[in-house]
Amino acid sequence: MVAIHGKEVTHRSAIAEGFIIFSNPESMNSLLLESNKKGDVISIARIAGIMAVKKTAELIPLCHPISITGIKVDLTPNEKEISVKVSCEVHCDGKTGVEMEALTGATVSLLTVYDMCKAVDKMMRISDCRVVKKSGGKSGDIDLYHPSSNSEHHR
Template structure:
């Protein structure tokens, strides 16, 4: 494979037209992705959420369900994503007094021919958006931040970890 082919965007034809990648000839492997995000808020808003005092209800429970639903609908939201039969979606939402705010971590897993990075990223993003929506009456100045891929495993490219990329080391 030439260097030019390795760096070419896979969703673009030579003439620049977008297309969905054909994954038909690829083998199925277990693929996992973990993404994260955070919602920074006032300490008072964080305490109200943790006490269950938000007018709209249980912020964390609703955000968790929203993230799961979003992962399952990623192909409807992101052009050129393949619909996937996800085998696992998990959303963890943890308070972080140092932010202050809530940290979100989303895991998506599939046994298939294409990765689940977009599903994990979509889940984390929508969970963060839902936290904002559920608590905006308390704090319109909340900030959604740090949406990013933390790790992916499986497929031809193997394992990738953000911590390794930040340190210049390769994972395989």
């Protein structure tokens, strides 16, 4: 593991997002109508993402265990795109960032949607899971949606 004992404690945050794309509108109906045989897909995937954030250091071998101060997982269906966007926001006050925690939460939420819906759609696709925003620490801020706000040395 990378030594972090010399780093300053700062407030750090990260947002990761990803998408699950269904193969047809009918496949997404069980999620939208809350009629999936396994239960409420959105609520269960949200809880799965939160649980995954808290277990990140157990899953990623060289990831530091950190004290999380906040987690927010949102799942937003898009009927036009036949998809669900997952966004996972994580906060901590620590010596290392929370990008891995945000990515883990988003990914596990997406995997949970896949697991719960695979009986009705075997052609779903998980796509574009990535960090879209981070703040805190020596490397500064990064925001893929507002590049002009990024720290100078990341341009």
